[in-house]
Amino acid sequence: xxxxxxxxxxxxxxxxxxxxxxxxxxxxxxxxxxxxxxxxxxxxxxxxxxxxxxxxxxxxxxxxxxxxxxxxxxxxxxxxxxxxxxxxxxxxxxxxxxxxxxxxxxxxxxxxxxxxxxxxxxxxxxxxxxxxxxxxxxxxxxxxxxxxxxxxxxxxxxxxxxxxxxxxxxxxxxxxxxxxxxxxxxxxxxxxxxxxxxxxxxxxxxxxxxxxxxxxxxxxxxxxxxxxxxxxxxxxxxxxxxxxxxxxxxxxxxxxxxxxxxxxxxxxxxxxxxxxxxxxxxxxxx
Amino acid sequence: xxxxxxxxxxxxxxxxxxxxxxxxxxxxxxxxxxxxxxxxxxxxxxxxxxxxxxxxxxxxxxxxxxxxxxxxxxxxxxxxxxxxxxxxxxxxxxxxxxxxxxxxxxxxxxxxxxxxxxxxxxxxxxxxxxxxxxxxxxxxxxxxxxxxxxxxxxxxxxxxxxxxxxxxxxxxxxxxxxxxxxxxxxxxxxxxxxxxxxxxxxxxxxxxxxxxxxxxxxxxxxxxxxxxxxxxxxxxxxxxxxxxxxxxxxxxxxxxxxxxxxxxxxxxxxxxxxxxxxxxxxxxxxxxxxxxxxxxxxxxxxxxxxxxxxxxxxxxxxxxxxxxxxxxxxxxxxxxxxxxxxxxxxxxxxxxxxxxxxxxxxxxxxxxxxxxxxxxxxxxxxxxxxxxxxxxxxxxxxxxxxxxxxxxxxxxxxxxxxxxxxxxxxxxxxxxxxxxxxxxxxxxxxxxxxxxxxxxxxxxxxxxxxxxxxxxxxxxxxxxxxxxxxxxxxxxxxxxxxxxxxxxxxxxxxxxxxxxxxxxxxxx
Numbered sequence: 001x002x003x004x005x006x007x008x009x010x011x012x013x014x015x016x017x018x019x020x021x022x023x024x025x026x027x028x029x030x031x032x033x034x035x036x037x038x039x040x041x042x043x044x045x046x047x048x049x050x051x052x053x054x055x056x057x058x059x060x061x062x063x064x065x066x067x068x069x070x071x072x073x074x075x076x077x078x079x080x081x082x083x084x085x086x087x088x089x090x091x092x093x094x095x096x097x098x099x100x101x102x103x104x105x106x107x108x109x110x111x112x113x114x115x116x117x118x119x120x121x122x123x124x125x126x127x128x129x130x131x132x133x134x135x136x137x138x139x140x141x142x143x144x145x146x147x148x149x150x151x152x153x154x155x156x157x158x159x160x161x162x163x164x165x166x167x168x169x170x171x172x173x174x175x176x177x178x179x180x181x182x183x184x185x186x187x188x189x190x191x192x193x194x195x196x197x198x199x200x201x202x203x204x205x206x207x208x209x210x211x212x213x214x215x216x217x218x219x220x221x222x223x224x225x226x227x228x229x230x231x232x233x234x235x236x237x238x239x240x241x242x243x244x245x246x247x248x249x250x251x252x253x254x255x256x257x258x259x260x261x262x263x264x265x266x267x268x269x270x271x272x273x274x275x276x277x278x279x280x281x282x283x284x285x286x
Numbered sequence: 287x288x289x290x291x292x293x294x295x296x297x298x299x300x301x302x303x304x305x306x307x308x309x310x311x312x313x314x315x316x317x318x319x320x321x322x323x324x325x326x327x328x329x330x331x332x333x334x335x336x337x338x339x340x341x342x343x344x345x346x347x348x349x350x351x352x353x354x355x356x357x358x359x360x361x362x363x364x365x366x367x368x369x370x371x372x373x374x375x376x377x378x379x380x381x382x383x384x385x386x387x388x389x390x391x392x393x394x395x396x397x398x399x400x401x402x403x404x405x406x407x408x409x410x411x412x413x414x415x416x417x418x419x420x421x422x423x424x425x426x427x428x429x430x431x432x433x434x435x436x437x438x439x440x441x442x443x444x445x446x447x448x449x450x451x452x453x454x455x456x457x458x459x460x461x462x463x464x465x466x467x468x469x470x471x472x473x474x475x476x477x478x479x480x481x482x483x484x485x486x487x488x489x490x491x492x493x494x495x496x497x498x499x500x501x502x503x504x505x506x507x508x509x510x511x512x513x514x515x516x517x518x519x520x521x522x523x524x525x526x527x528x529x530x531x532x533x534x535x536x537x538x539x540x541x542x543x544x545x546x547x548x549x550x551x552x553x554x555x556x557x558x559x560x561x562x563x564x565x566x567x568x569x570x571x572x573x574x575x576x577x578x579x580x581x582x583x584x585x586x587x588x589x590x591x592x593x594x595x596x597x598x599x600x601x602x603x604x605x606x607x608x609x610x611x612x613x614x615x616x617x618x619x620x621x622x623x624x625x626x627x628x629x630x631x632x633x634x635x636x637x638x639x640x641x642x643x644x645x646x647x648x649x650x651x652x653x654x655x656x657x658x659x660x661x662x663x664x665x666x667x668x669x670x671x672x673x674x675x676x677x678x679x680x681x682x683x684x685x686x687x688x689x690x691x692x693x694x695x696x697x698x699x700x701x702x703x704x705x706x707x708x709x710x711x712x713x714x715x716x717x718x719x720x721x722x723x724x725x726x727x728x729x730x731x732x733x734x735x736x737x738x739x740x741x742x743x744x745x746x747x748x749x750x751x752x753x754x755x756x757x758x759x760x761x762x763x764x765x766x767x768x769x770x771x772x773x774x775x776x777x778x779x780x781x782x783x784x785x786x787x788x789x790x791x792x793x794x795x796x797x798x799x800x801x802x803x804x805x806x807x808x809x810x
Contacts, residue, residue, distance in 0.1 A: 008469070010391045010801065013309040017400035024450065025407040032442035035512050059396070075468060079393040082464040090456050090498045097502025097532055101517055109525035117593075124520070138521025141514070216514030219523035226509065 009076050011066075016059040023051030060244075067261070068253060077260050084264040088271045091234070095275055098230065102223040102282060106132055110219065113137055135218025144221070145211040149284035152203045156196050157280050160235075160273045163192035167242070167266050177256045179249070186246040189269070193239035200232050227283055231275055238272045241265045308403070311395035312800060314697070317380030319402050320373045321690075325766065327369030327409065328683075332759055334362040339721075339755035341738050342748050355738035356424035357416070363427035367544065368451045369409050371678065374686045375547045376401075376458050379486050381697060383462065385791035385798060386480045388471025388807045393464040401457035408450035415440035426736060428533060429504065431518040431526050435511055445508045452497040459493035462486055471790070473809035477568065480789050484571050485550030488578045492539045492546075495582075500536040503529060527592050534585035542581045544678060546574060548645075548685030549616055552638045554789070555692050556620055559635035560627025561786040566619040573612035573619075580609050590661045599658045606656040610649070617646055632784070633707030637688030640715050641681060648676030651726065666736075669729025675722045680715075687714075690769065695783045699797040700776035706768050713761040720754025 027048025034041030066072065072080075114130020115121040121128060125137035133146050147153065170185035204225075207213040215225045245265050248254065254262055307319060337358045341349050350358070380398065384391055392398045415422040420438010423429070429444070437444065466479070466487045479487075506529070509515040516522025518529045549570075557564045564570065586594060586602040594602075620642050629635070651673040655661050664670060687710075695701050724747035729735075733744045740748065779796040790807060791798075 021403045028446040035442045086460045090494045094498035097499045104528045134523045136523030140522035222515035
C-alpha cells in the first residue's frame, strides 16, 4: 500500500479525503437547510457529522498505525511539526478577526455613535452616550448585566494556567520514560480542561437566565459570546485531543524521543491557553 | 534516473479509472486535477462574463433581469478568483515545486488530496445557489452588509462555500510551506531556489494569515443574519463599515495571492528565452517579501469613500503608493534581464512580455486609484473594473497561460503547436485590450460598475468593449483545444525542452517519472 521514497514516506492512495469532503459537505448543506427552515436539515446535519467523525477515526487511526509501526522518519516528523505550527497560526488569525471586531467596536464604532463622529450621533441617535459595555443606541436585546472578571472567569484562568503546567509535567515524564506519572499528569490536564468547560457552561446559563446577556445583546453580547464561544469550542477539541493522547499513553504509545502527536496536542493546548489570557484581559477585565 | 524508473515500474500500483484520481496522493495527479478544475471554472466564469457583456452591449435591458445580472457579476468574481486563478496556481505549485527543489513529492500528500477534493464540493454548493429561490448571491463578491443580508435562500450556502474554499486554501498553503522548508534537496539553499518557489512560499504565508480572517468575517455575517448578533448593525453598536475593514484585511493580501506567483512564473520564463540569468535575483526575493508585507497595511484604500478619519486616508494612500517601489524593482529587473539577451519569441515568452507590459498598465491605473482625492471620483466606476482586469487577466491569467505553454511539454512529453500558440497569444492580446481599455474611459466619464443598464452616452465604448469580450471569450476555446491536443499527442519534447532552460525540473525526463526525485539530486 505505501512505501518510502528515497527515505521519505509517500503514502499511496487514500479514501479518507473524499469521505471527509462528502461528510463536510453533507454537514454544511444540512446546517444551511436547517437555517433556511427546510425539512431535511437535521437529518443531513446528523449524517454529515457522523461521516466526519468516521473519517477522523479512520484517518487518524491510519496515521497512528503507521507511526507506531515505525514508518515515519525524522523528516516526516519535521513535516508534521511545521504543518501543526502553521495550522495553529491560522487559528490565531481566525481569532484575530473576532478580536479585531471587538477592538473596532470599542475604539471606533461605539464612540462614533456616541458623538465622536458628529453626523451619526446628531441625525441617527441623538443623545446616545458611548459607554462600554453597550448593546447600542437601539438597546438591542434589552437591558443586560455583564459577568464580572473575578468570579468564575478568574477561576477558569487559574484552571487553564494550571493545566498548562500539568501538561508540561506530563511531557517531562514522557521524556524520562516514566509512564505512570505521564498518564497521571495527562489525566489531571484532562480533568482541568473539562472542569473549565463545565464552569463555562454554568456561566453561560447564568448569563442567559439571570443577566439577560445573550448573543443578541448588541455588540457586547455578539463579541462576548462569539469570542468565548469559539474559545470554548477550541477547548472542547483540545480536551478531546488530550483524552486521546492519554488513552494512547495508557496503551504504551510514544517513546521518549518520538512523540509528535503528544507535542502537537500540547502546542494546541498552550495556544488555547494564550487565547484565553487575551479574552480574560480584553473581554472580562477591561 | 535509472533507479527512479525501475523503482516506479514495481510500485506504480494505484486503482485505475476514476478511483485513481479520487484517491491519489501523487503531486502530479493532484496538479493535473487542479489544472482541469481551474480550466472548467475558467470557462464557467467566462460564460458568466459573456452574459454580462451581452447585456451591456447596448443601453436598456436586453437579455436578463437586473437581479440576475447582479448575480452574474457576483458569481463571475467568486468563480474566477477562488475557482480559476487560485487553483491554477496551486496546480503549478503541485506540479513544479517538488520537481524544482528536488523532492519526491509534496510533504503531506494525503492532505494535498483533501485540499483539492474539497473544491468541487465547494463550487457545487456555490453554483447550486443559481437554482434557489431568491437567486444566486447578487450583492457583489465582497459581500458587503447590509446588502448581502438581502440574499435569499442562497445566503447560508454562499457562506459555507466560502468556508470550504478557505479550508482548502489553508491546507494547500500549509503543504507548500512544509514542502519548501523541509523537502529541499541537499545543497538547495533558500537563495538558490527558483523564484517561482520563492513567490509561492511568500504567497502561502499570505494565505495562512488571511483566509482565516475571511472565514471570521463571513461567520459574523452568518450570525448577524441567523443568530441575532449585531456586528454590522449600528443600532446594536456595531458598524457595517467594520465588515469592510475585516474583509479587506483579507482582500488586499488576497489580490497579491493572485499575482505574486505570476511574478515568479515570468521570472522563470524571461531568463530562458533571453538566454541570460535573471537580473537581480536577490532583489526579486526581497521585493516579493516587501510587497507581501505592505499588502497587510494598505487594505483601506478599497474604502476611501466610506468615511474614515483623514489620518487614515493619508496613511493608506502613502502606504499604497509605497508598493510601487518593490513592484518597480521587479519590472526593471525583467527588462534588464532581456537587455542584450539572445531573445527568441516562443509562445511562453510572448505571454511573459505581454504580462510585463500590460501588468504595468494595470499597475499605473492602480497608482491613480491609490490617490485618495482622485479615488473619490473613480470609486466604484468602470475605471476600477478596467484596473483590476488589467492586473488579473493580462496579469495573472496571462502568466498562467504562459506557464502552461512553458511547462506543458515537460508534463506531457509533447510539444504544443507553436503556430496555434502564437495565434492564441495575438488574438488574446488584441481582444483583451479592445475589451478592457475602453473601460478606463467609461469609468473616467462616470459609468458605475455593477449595473445592467446605463446612460446612452456610454453606448459606444460599451459596444467596443463587448465585441472585444466576445472575441476574447471565443479565443479561449482555442486555448482549450491546444491544451487537450498537446495532452493527447504531438511532437516529442526533449528533457530540457527549451534551449535556454535551467533548473532541476529540466533534468528529469519529459514526461517526468511518477515520483519526481526518488533519490535527492545534489545541487552545487
